[in-house]
Amino acid sequence: MRKIAITTVAIAGVALMALSGCSARNSTSGSDASGFKAGSIIGVALPDKTSENWVLAGKLFTDDLTKAGFKPDVLYAPSANTASEQANQISTMNTKGAKVLIIGAFDGKQLGSQVKDAHTNGAKVIAYDRIIEDSKDVDYYVAYNNEKVGELQGQALLDGMKSRFPDAKTYNIELFSGASTDPNAAVFFDGAMKILQPKIDDGTLKVVSGQTKIDQTQTTGWLAANAQTRMDTLLAGNYSGSTVLNGVLSPNDTLARAIITSIQNAGKDKPVMPVVTGQDSEAASIPLIMSGVQYSTINKDTTKLVEQAVSMVKQLAAGKKATTNSPATDNGSVKVPTYYLPPQLVTKDNAAESYKNNPTLEALTK
Ligand code: BGC
Numbered sequence: 389m390r391k392i393a394i395t396t397v398a399i400a401g402v403a404l405m406a407l408s409g410c411s412a413r414n415s416t417s418g419s420d421a422s423g424f425k426a427g428s429i430i431g432v433a434l435p436d437k438t439s440e441n442w443v444l445a446g447k448l449f450t451d452d453l454t455k456a457g458f459k460p461d462v463l464y465a466p467s468a469n470t471a472s473e474q475a476n477q478i479s480t481m482n483t484k485g486a487k488v489l490i491i492g493a494f495d496g497k498q499l500g501s502q503v504k505d506a507h508t509n510g511a512k513v514i515a516y517d518r519i520i521e522d523s524k525d526v527d528y529y530v531a532y533n534n535e536k537v538g539e540l541q542g543q544a545l546l547d548g549m550k551s552r553f554p555d556a557k558t559y560n561i562e563l564f565s566g567a568s569t570d571p572n573a574a575v576f577f578d579g580a581m582k583i584l585q586p587k588i589d590d591g592t593l594k595v596v597s598g599q600t601k602i603d604q605t606q607t608t609g610w611l612a613a614n615a616q617t618r619m620d621t622l623l624a625g626n627y628s629g630s631t632v633l634n635g636v637l638s639p640n641d642t643l644a645r646a647i648i649t650s651i652q653n654a655g656k657d658k659p660v661m662p663v664v665t666g667q668d669s670e671a672a673s674i675p676l677i678m679s680g681v682q683y684s685t686i687n688k689d690t691t692k693l694v695e696q697a698v699s700m701v702k703q704l705a706a707g708k709k710a711t712t713n714s715p716a717t718d719n720g721s722v723k724v725p726t727y728y729l730p731p732q733l734v735t736k737d738n739a740a741e742s743y744k745n746n747p748t749l750e751a752l753t754k
Contacts, residue, residue, distance in 0.1 A: 422707040423704070428458055428485075428488075429481070429484055429486045430458045430461065430486060431463075431481030431484075431488070431490065432450075432453070432461065432462040432490045433463055433465070433481065433493075434446055434463070435474070435492050435518070436467050436470065440670045441688065444690045444691075445517075445693070448691060449462050449698070456702055458701065458705075461484065461486060463477045465477070465494040470494060471495035472498070474493070475499060475502050478499065478502040478503075482506055482511070487510075487512070487704075487705070488513075489502075489506050491514070491520060492516045493515070494569065495570075496521040496570065497521045497522055503525040507525045512527045512528070513526050513527050514528045514530060514697060514700055514701075515529045515530070515719075516693075516697055517531050518531070518570055518571055519531075519571050519572075519719050521571055521719050521721075522719065522720040523719065526722070528700055528712065528725050530696050530700060530726070531693070531727075531729070532693065532729050532730070533729070534572050535575050535576075535578065536731055537579060538577060538579020538580040539579045539582060540579075540686060541638075541666075541667065541684070542582065542637065544665050544684040544733055545583075545584065545636075545663055545683075546584070546587065548663035548684065549561075552660055552663055553634055553660060557592075559592065559593050559634040559635060560632055560634050560635075561595055561596075561634060562595060562597060562635075562636050562637070563584075563595060563636075564638050564639060564643055564647065566610050566643075568602075568603070568608075569609075570610065573639065577605070577639070578602075597622050610640070610642065610643070612646035615643040619636070619646070619650035620654070623650065627656060633656050633662045635663035636665070637665055638666055640666055641666040641667060641668045641673040641685055643666075644666035645672060645682070647664055661681055663683040664682050664683055666682055666684060668685065669685050669687045669688070669734060671748065673685055674749055675752055677735065678752070680736065684733060684734060684735045685734050687732040687733075689729075689745070693729060696727055700727070710725070713726075714726045
């Protein structure tokens with residue numbers, strides 16, 4: 389029994405060394421303060437499943453970390469408004485002795501004491517997709533470039549309206565943002581407003597409701613039902629009679645589909661469907677994009693983001709610094725070393741090309 393256990397650990401150690409390309413001393417020495425050994429627990433704390441990318445990330449982390457010789461402990465925050473429950477999950481990961489915490493925060497501001505404890509235990513903290521705010525105990529940030537996502541959304545809204553309403557000189561629009569607990573929501577919104585604000589200022593764009601501030605546009609919990617209710621209210625109050633709605637800035641696909649439903653229920657999809665943006669390349673949105681109902685989405689391949697996070701873990705296990713490729717991200721307390729992947733805008737014109745490495749999504753473009 390004992391012999392088998394030792395052999396298993398040895399094999400796992402060799403596998404880890406091969407994958408991380410590191411020296412025997414670093415990868416196998418549990419006492420090396422700056423590295424850790426095969427079989428170590430890696431905690432992965434993800435928010436609730438507000439979009440498909442989070443669902444996929446959990447599965448990929450489990451598979452990829454296991455393949456790399458680690459012991460993944462992957463947990464989701466149970467449901468909306470559960471910052472404290474996610475904090476408890478992370479505390480338990482600390483107690484179990486996780487060597488790295490990979491955290492997609494439910495609330496970017498509520499995890500200060502958990503990541504501090506992780507550092508006290510000698511563990512490393514990687515913020516995944518969402519930055520952890522106002523804490524010096526964050527070692528790395530890995531994400532798609534969120535500001536760029538917002539800029540692409542803002543530009544897509546403008547370009548889409550130009551092509552769908554070729555005779556219009558000005559455009560009526562409404563703006564949506566994500567959950568105020570998610571730091572990305574403001575980054576997406578600010579990125580989009582970099583493109584849209586000058587056009588609001590020069591009169592090309594009119595936000596008919598007048599709701600242009602982020603706190604007027606947010607969607608509690610990133611929940612579709614909340615976006616649909618707000619869109620219903622905006623349409624009823626501002627678009628009665630023949631007032632045309634030309635476009636809506638939607639921060640992701642889940643909310644885009646809710647906004648589209650509201651537009652269709654109000655009959656504002658005729659004679660021309662307004663331009664609605666999105667993000668995440670969710671399977672349910674691809675057919676809508678191909679048929680012109682949703683204008684755009686963003687391709688942020690979750691497989692690649694998880695791979696990047698796992699490659700960071702391998703480097704840390706080897707006692708090395710993780711690779712970064714971008715200016716550090718200011719989290720309000722420190723500048724966090726950052727690895728950004730590039731997001732890609734997708735419309736029906738480039739969907740097949742953009743998803744050519746993803747057979748499931750590519751099939752939906754046919
Ligand atoms: C992610 C988006 C996602 C949203 C809601 C954000 O933090 O970056 O991809 O749509 O959360 O789940």
